[in-house]
Amino acid sequence: MQYLEGRKYVVHAIFLAVALVFGARLFYIQVLDGSYKLAADRNTLQRLVQVPYRGLIYDRNGQILVQNTPVYDLMVVPREVKQLDSARFCQLLQLPLEELRTSLKAARAYSRVKASPLVQNLSTPELAAIQDNLIDFPGFSIKARMARSYKTENLAHALGYVGAITPAFLEKPKYAKYLPGDNLGITGLESFYEQKLMGRRGVQYRMVNVRGIEKGAFRNGEFDTLSIAGQDLHTSIDIELQKYGETLMAGKRGSIVALDPKTGEILAFVSAPLYEPSILTGKGMGNRYMELLNNPERPLFNRPLMATYPPGSVFKLVNELVALQMGVVTPETGFDCNWKLVRCTHRHEPPRNLSIAIKNSCNPYFYQVMRASVLRGRSTNKFEDARLGLAEWRRQVMSFGLGEKLGVDMSSEKKGLIPSPEFYDKLRGYHHWNFKTVYSLSIGQGEIGITGLQMANVMATIANRGYYYTPHFVRGIGQGGPLPEYTQRHVTSVEQRHFESLIPGMCAVVDGGRGATGASASLAHYGIAVAGKTGTVQNPHGEDHATFAAFAPANDPKIAIAVFIENAGFGGSSAAPMAALMMEKYLRGKVNNPRWENWLIGPGTDRFIRHH
Known part of the structure; x- marks a missing residue:
């Protein structure tokens, strides 16, 4: 009996312990823990x-x-969708049944x-069709x-x-x-x-x-x-200038970039072929995007930032500045127009000084300028001499923002290429190249590549006589200014005095009379002096590319511009007049040049596009 009596107390104790556990848990849930109350609130919130x-x-x-x-x-x-009448639903929205199933699957x-x-x-x-019928489609x-x-x-x-x-x-x-x-x-x-x-x-x-x-x-x-x-x-975009630039580039392939050299603000940014921004909005945008993506003319390709080309004769200006800084030439230095070194574009007066050489874009002259920069009189070892000289030459060229991303406020910018000694070691083999391997760089040909934005920035740098601001699109965010990095001045390795030496020759390119390669860019009849340089870029895949870069007014620059037209031939007959019209539009607010407008916009402008 005592044994049974003991078991009774044990059972009572177990029940009491269980009761205490449940009671404590209930107290915790109702008084201390608010998660269940929050869950209940969520059912009503x-x-x-x-x-x-x-x-x-x-x-x-x-x-x-x-x-x-x-x-x-x-x-x-998805959980709330009940007994969906798919046929009626698709009829109301004019939606294919398979598309509905795919979308529901993605939602689940x-x-x-x-x-x-x-x-x-x-x-x-x-x-309107679906809104009045939503009551029939729960979820x-x-x-x-x-x-x-x-x-x-x-x-x-x-x-x-x-x-x-x-x-x-x-x-x-x-x-x-x-x-x-x-x-x-x-x-x-x-x-x-x-x-x-x-x-x-x-x-x-x-x-x-x-x-x-x-x-x-x-x-x-x-x-x-x-x-x-x-x-x-x-x-910083001038939308009227932008519209005009896109009109000029319609039916062509290439780019126009215009900058305010004093601030680095981008005034116009044209990439051709063109498309309207509204195409990539609204229903069906995905299909329209794929049409643009598959278009053989590549209208989605952002040419001013992503297309890299040899700069052609425009690069002769940078090459000359580096040589002046190195002290291997002076503005009065003359070289023969020696066609045995490299062919020249045309017969012209002897390049007795820098201004004449720039005006006539003399290839042999700038060949000898770069040879003086790279070799600097050394002749002990033609391989090592070229390596040392090219490395120093490249360092100074890159101070112009070339061979690296400028840092514009947009992704997908390409850095281009300024070849290094290591590049040629990999391309040709160590000690298997010399100056004769790289001489084409002197006239902006060969392995060098720059973007349209970089070319415009080079012009802005020359316009400022030795410095530039990182090109940027946004001059103000909210009530503030641009991002801080776009207010910092970047100074090149070339002294200011050397830039002044270029200006007379660049002005002669445009307004130098007979033999001036960029005469079609002249704004002299408006009292505006233009400093510029033409370029014709060799293209192994077809017709040469045309380029022209300039700034104006020459002594107080307000606009720097670079025009690049693919397969358009000589820069002076296509890119230069286009740049002139853009500068006239910006500086005067209007254009009064029907001759060049008819040439660039009128019937037959498809002559600038060659399909190969």
């Missing part, structure tokens, strides 16, 4: 994300280029309980948002475009703040300044009943946060 207005984009004169416009997306929560893969976009950028008829809803629209048909390559964020992007920590269906800048300024343009999201909490009907703000909006609009971009 609706969290609404407020997407901010994306910053606007303006030109230098305050003309709006890019703005926002309301669009609508059809959202879906993202989340079964979170909303994600099923159809974006609904047109007004599509919105679907309409979400309004702002999308980009364009007030200009120009500047597509610089502005870039905005697109929906992809699942691959969402997996990256960099895009942790984004949600499915959000837009972000994909290319151009939209991409580079994404963090400035996007703004900051806001959140609102709303009480809803079991049927989802809103009952007002949660705790009087105590936990709500306001969205903050993105900052506006005030660009």
Whole structure:
């Protein structure tokens, strides 16, 4: 009996212990732990994300280029979709059944309980058709948002475009703040300044009943946060100059870059072939993008930043400046126009000094200038002498911002190529090359490559007599100025006095009378002195490329420009007049030159494009 009595107390103790455990747990859940209350609150709360207005984009004169416009997306929560009448749904939206299935599958893969976009950028008829019938399709809803629209048909390559964020992007920590269906800048300024343009999201909490009907703000909006609009971009682009440049380049391949040399601000940025920025907006954007991508003329290719070409005779100016700095020549140095060294472009007066050599673009003269720079009188070992000399020559050339990225406020910039001794070691073999291997660099040919932006920057550097500011598109962000790196002066290794030596010859290229290779760029009849240099770039794949680079007015430069036209032949007959028209447009606000306009814009301008 005592044994049974003992067991009774043990059973009582077990039940008491279990009761105490459950009681303690219940006390913890109801009094100490708030997670269950929070979960219950979530069943009656609706969290609404407020997407901010994306910053606007303006030109230098305050003309709006890019703005926002309301669009609508059809959202879906897969778990809430019940007995979907697919045939009727597809009929209302004019949506292929297979596309619906693919989109639903993607939505389920993202989340079964979170909303994600099923159809974006609904047109007004599509919105009207589905909105009145949403009650018959549980799990679907309409979400309004702002999308980009364009007030200009120009500047597509610089502005870039905005697109929906992809699942691959969402997996990256960099895009942790984004949600499915959000837009972000994909290319151009939209991409580079994404963090400035996007703004900051806001959140609102709303009480809803079991049927989802809103009952007002949660705790009087105590936990709500306001969205903050993105900052506006005030660009340095002169949109009227840009329009004119695109008109001149229509039907051609190439680029125009115009800078304000005193600030590094980009005034015009033309990449041809052209396309309108609105093409990459709205429903069907993906299909239109693929059409541009597969176009053999490559209109998406950003030529001023990505196309690298030998600069041709324009590079003779840099070559001369390096030689002047090294002290191996002076402005009064003369060389024979010796065709046994390298062929010249034409017969001309003897290049008795630098100005005559620049005016006539004498190839043998600049061959001998570079030979003096690289060899510097050394003759003990032709291989090692060339290695040492080329290394020093390259160091000074790169101080002009060549052979490396300038740092413009846009991605995808190419750095070009200024060949090094190591480059030729790899190309030809160690001790298997000498000056005769690299002499073509002296006239801007051979292995050298620069971009249109770099060429314009070289002109800005000469215009400033030895320094430049990093070229940039944005002169103001919100109420502030440009990014700090675009206000820093970059000084070349060449002294200012040597730059002054170039100006008379560059002016003679344009206004030097008989033999002037760039006479078609003259603005002398308006009292404007232009300093420039023509170039004809050899092209092993077809017709030569034409180039011209200049700045004006010569003694107080306000614009530096580089024009590059593929397969257009001599720079003086195509690129030079185009540069003149652009400079006249910017400096005078108008153009009165029907001869050259008819030549470049009128019937038959397809002569500048050769298909090989």
